[in-house]
Amino acid sequence: MPLKALALNATLKTSESKDASSTDRMIDLIDKAMSAHGVETGVLRLADFNVKPGVTSDEGAGDDWPDIRAKVLGADILVMATPIWLGQPSSVCKRALERMDAFLEETDDQGRMVSYGRVAAVAVVGNEDGAHHVSAELFQALNDVGFTIPANAVAYWVGEAMGSTNFVDLDKVPKVVTKAVDMLARNTAHLAGLLKAKQYPGEGS
Amino acid sequence: MPLKALALNATLKTSESKDASSTDRMIDLIDKAMSAHGVETGVLRLADFNVKPGVTSDEGAGDDWPDIRAKVLGADILVMATPIWLGQPSSVCKRALERMDAFLEETDDQGRMVSYGRVAAVAVVGNEDGAHHVSAELFQALNDVGFTIPANAVAYWVGEAMGSTNFVDLDKVPKVVTKAVDMLARNTAHLAGLLKAKQYPGEGS
Amino acid sequence: MPLKALALNATLKTSESKDASSTDRMIDLIDKAMSAHGVETGVLRLADFNVKPGVTSDEGAGDDWPDIRAKVLGADILVMATPIWLGQPSSVCKRALERMDAFLEETDDQGRMVSYGRVAAVAVVGNEDGAHHVSAELFQALNDVGFTIPANAVAYWVGEAMGSTNFVDLDKVPKVVTKAVDMLARNTAHLAGLLKAKQYPGEGS
Amino acid sequence: MPLKALALNATLKTSESKDASSTDRMIDLIDKAMSAHGVETGVLRLADFNVKPGVTSDEGAGDDWPDIRAKVLGADILVMATPIWLGQPSSVCKRALERMDAFLEETDDQGRMVSYGRVAAVAVVGNEDGAHHVSAELFQALNDVGFTIPANAVAYWVGEAMGSTNFVDLDKVPKVVTKAVDMLARNTAHLAGLLKAKQYPGEGS
Numbered sequence: 001m002p003l004k005a006l007a008l009n010a011t012l013k014t015s016e017s018k019d020a021s022s023t024d025r026m027i028d029l030i031d032k033a034m035s036a037h038g039v040e041t042g043v044l045r046l047a048d049f050n051v052k053p054g055v056t057s058d059e060g061a062g063d064d065w066p067d068i069r070a071k072v073l074g075a076d077i078l079v080m081a082t083p084i085w086l087g088q089p090s091s092v093c094k095r096a097l098e099r100m101d102a103f104l105e106e107t108d109d110q111g112r113m114v115s116y117g118r119v120a121a122v123a124v125v126g127n128e129d130g131a132h133h134v135s136a137e138l139f140q141a142l143n144d145v146g147f148t149i150p151a152n153a154v155a156y157w158v159g160e161a162m163g164s165t166n167f168v169d170l171d172k173v174p175k176v177v178t179k180a181v182d183m184l185a186r187n188t189a190h191l192a193g194l195l196k197a198k199q200y201p202g203e204g205s
Numbered sequence: 206m207p208l209k210a211l212a213l214n215a216t217l218k219t220s221e222s223k224d225a226s227s228t229d230r231m232i233d234l235i236d237k238a239m240s241a242h243g244v245e246t247g248v249l250r251l252a253d254f255n256v257k258p259g260v261t262s263d264e265g266a267g268d269d270w271p272d273i274r275a276k277v278l279g280a281d282i283l284v285m286a287t288p289i290w291l292g293q294p295s296s297v298c299k300r301a302l303e304r305m306d307a308f309l310e311e312t313d314d315q316g317r318m319v320s321y322g323r324v325a326a327v328a329v330v331g332n333e334d335g336a337h338h339v340s341a342e343l344f345q346a347l348n349d350v351g352f353t354i355p356a357n358a359v360a361y362w363v364g365e366a367m368g369s370t371n372f373v374d375l376d377k378v379p380k381v382v383t384k385a386v387d388m389l390a391r392n393t394a395h396l397a398g399l400l401k402a403k404q405y406p407g408e409g410s
Numbered sequence: 411m412p413l414k415a416l417a418l419n420a421t422l423k424t425s426e427s428k429d430a431s432s433t434d435r436m437i438d439l440i441d442k443a444m445s446a447h448g449v450e451t452g453v454l455r456l457a458d459f460n461v462k463p464g465v466t467s468d469e470g471a472g473d474d475w476p477d478i479r480a481k482v483l484g485a486d487i488l489v490m491a492t493p494i495w496l497g498q499p500s501s502v503c504k505r506a507l508e509r510m511d512a513f514l515e516e517t518d519d520q521g522r523m524v525s526y527g528r529v530a531a532v533a534v535v536g537n538e539d540g541a542h543h544v545s546a547e548l549f550q551a552l553n554d555v556g557f558t559i560p561a562n563a564v565a566y567w568v569g570e571a572m573g574s575t576n577f578v579d580l581d582k583v584p585k586v587v588t589k590a591v592d593m594l595a596r597n598t599a600h601l602a603g604l605l606k607a608k609q610y611p612g613e614g615s
Numbered sequence: 616m617p618l619k620a621l622a623l624n625a626t627l628k629t630s631e632s633k634d635a636s637s638t639d640r641m642i643d644l645i646d647k648a649m650s651a652h653g654v655e656t657g658v659l660r661l662a663d664f665n666v667k668p669g670v671t672s673d674e675g676a677g678d679d680w681p682d683i684r685a686k687v688l689g690a691d692i693l694v695m696a697t698p699i700w701l702g703q704p705s706s707v708c709k710r711a712l713e714r715m716d717a718f719l720e721e722t723d724d725q726g727r728m729v730s731y732g733r734v735a736a737v738a739v740v741g742n743e744d745g746a747h748h749v750s751a752e753l754f755q756a757l758n759d760v761g762f763t764i765p766a767n768a769v770a771y772w773v774g775e776a777m778g779s780t781n782f783v784d785l786d787k788v789p790k791v792v793t794k795a796v797d798m799l800a801r802n803t804a805h806l807a808g809l810l811k812a813k814q815y816p817g818e819g820s
Contacts, residue, residue, distance in 0.1 A: 496755075
């Protein structure tokens with residue numbers, strides 16, 4: 001059975017927006033690179049859904065998170081993709097992480113969260129500065145809620161300090177980005193395969 | 206004319222929630238301390254409003270931000286108050302900061318943002334760990350969008366590592382918290398007074 | 411062949427100090443838990459060595475880093491252990507991370523850093539607040555320089571806000587800490603075993 | 616009496632190094648801009664001194680911090696200037712911040728730290744990404760130890776993602792950097808003047 005990856009696009013814009021999403025462009029690159037390793041990919045744009053504020057897995061009427069959560073747990077790989085605003089992850093990204101806080105209590109009888117065995121990678125785009133900080137916050141939050149982080153698990157692009165160019169408007173993807181994307185895809189697929197074949201042991205083992 | 210303070214409560218819960226807000230308790234302490242210095246105070250709970258995703262000052266139909274923005278700019282002091290989730294500020298807090306990103310372009314003819322001359326302080330509560338990081342992120346974001354940060358501008362409470370006690374459920378407010386709140390109020394009122402009397406000079410001065 | 415772990419203790423105090431190191435106590439707990447999984451453990455206290463400032467693997471005469479580096483690369487698991495100061499990792503910890511920046515250029519002919527295949531975990535202690543931020547910064551830095559991060563890869567203890575109790579002075583280790591340490595050891599040993607048996611593929615594979 | 620500023624250059628290189636310091640170039644720009652506002656400036660390169668690890672104001676024989684500390688407290692403005700390594704402040708920068716942790720206990724009879732009334736600004740340079748995070752960490756640490764942060768208190772330059780150009784090697788300083796430097800100098804001098812004329816009130820006032 002092939003590995004499955006799900007990318008969550010945390011842009012502030014809905015799909016109806018006329019502006020192309022830089023975050024989408026980075027996700028496309030990652031998806032293509034993962035496909036080359038036999039990974040099945042999928043994307044959800046979080047802004048298209050009503051992800052209610054809260055820290056449980058179901059916040060009641062109108063909450064779209066339960067469906068998204070099912071897709072996250074139905075995949076072996078999570079790609080958390082976010083634009084940078086004020087040097088930080090988007091509020092839409094933070095909202096999704098908060099909802100995964102519930103995983104902390106959702107453990108099997110050996111103390112393993114529902115997310116265990118899954119691998120997470122991070123994609124970050126911005127006009128300028130902030131990618132390392134975003135990956136730091138995301139690695140920590142995703143690791144806290146049970147995800148495993150492969151070597152070099154971030155692909156990012158940002159322009160020069162105080163720049164205003166969007167990744168989606170670059171004529172060509174810089175070689176360093178392509179290299180980082182390939183590395184991310186290769187490492188993520190490898191590690192997801194290892195963990196799928198041999199899940200973490202539980203308490204008492 | 207007395208100084209005015211506005212606190213934005215970034216809890217994930219609306220006012221309709223039956224659970225008391227720990228963030229509200231901290232805001233109350235700060236408001237009382239500020240009142241003692243003659244500051245007029247007010248609070249808005251962000252989760253009660255429809256703050257649309259985006260980075261402009263008005264995201265169109267149904268957006269409650271323009272009214273909140275007017276209140277922020279109508280005050281001399283902003284108290285950004287947030288719970289900690291996953292060691293980080295809430296998504297509701299991040300949403301409000303993103304909307305203030307628009308201040309970067311909203312400058313007078315001498316290059317000063319609309320927010321200039323205003324002072325910001327930070328309040329943080331959580332079951333456990335994360336207050337320093339939250340204040341770091343908030344200081345940076347608020348400073349980037351034009352606010353001035355007085356000495357010791359954060360009041361916080363968190364429990365012991367991996368604890369589950371809420372601030373709102375503590376029988377007594379710890380003395381160290383009261384001391385920090387008093388310091389914050391004293392310094393914030395002092396600095397806001399100085400800047401109100403003598404605004405930052407603009408470009409060319 | 412058994413797995414090997416190396417812990418780097420980034421306390422500001424040398425071993426000659428009369429004060430016991432809280433960081434050491436946490437490392438001891440982790441080492442015991444790892445030993446139960448057949449892992450051979452070792453500890454170096456960074457403050458006992460002359461780790462010169464710089465970002466190369468050898469900063470010349472008197473530099474103790476080359477020996478420490480050899481031990482890091484001689485192990486399958488790195489436990490980066492640091493106290494919290496001002497809500498952040500210690501300067502001694504940051505110094506060691508800077509020296510590992512050199513790994514970025516130290517790649518094999520398939521583009522894999524010398525550190526690839528190694529797993530990193532994090533231990534954090536402090537009187538109060540800061541553990542999540544420290545783990546965020548360490549996860550990001552260690553991941554950037556090639557380490558893989560297993561699920562729930564941090565063990566920490568901090569006291570209540572603005573507290574002054576040291577971890578080394580607690581009569582008993584709190585149960586939540588023991589549980590986190592066990593989880594860290596179990597997951598780290600498992601993942602290090604998987605990667606030792608099957609290294610990441612390189613470029614072109 | 617004119618305002619005094621002290622810049623601490625936290626590059627990893629000593630003055631004996633043949634390589635020019637990008638951090639120094641940014642400090643020079645800031646110093647020139649501050650001079651235009653009548654501020655007397657000075658610079659210390661931390662790597663030239665033996666700043667011993669620790670969190671007290673004097674760590675004994677051979678410790679150069681007491682002299683540096685006297686100069687910090689002899690100035691009205693502190694410019695903390697650091698390169699970025701791994702997306703974070705340098706270890707040399709962190710070391711100086713740790714030593715200022717001692718200010719927390721060094722209060723007058725009205726509870727004001729020795730640093731009160733002083734204003735801090737931040738300068739950051741790097742080949743790529745990390746400036747916002749560095750300013751966040753520095754604002755928080757400096758604010759915790761008593762410094763006041765003026766509006767837009769950071770000047771930075773970083774290149775495009777994964778770039779390798781040094782600020783010191785740029786033919787021309789980008790206009791956006793000059794603008795940020797001027798704003799920083801103007802705001803810092805203004806606020807330092809206000810606080811020098813009217814210090815924060817103490818406890819009981």
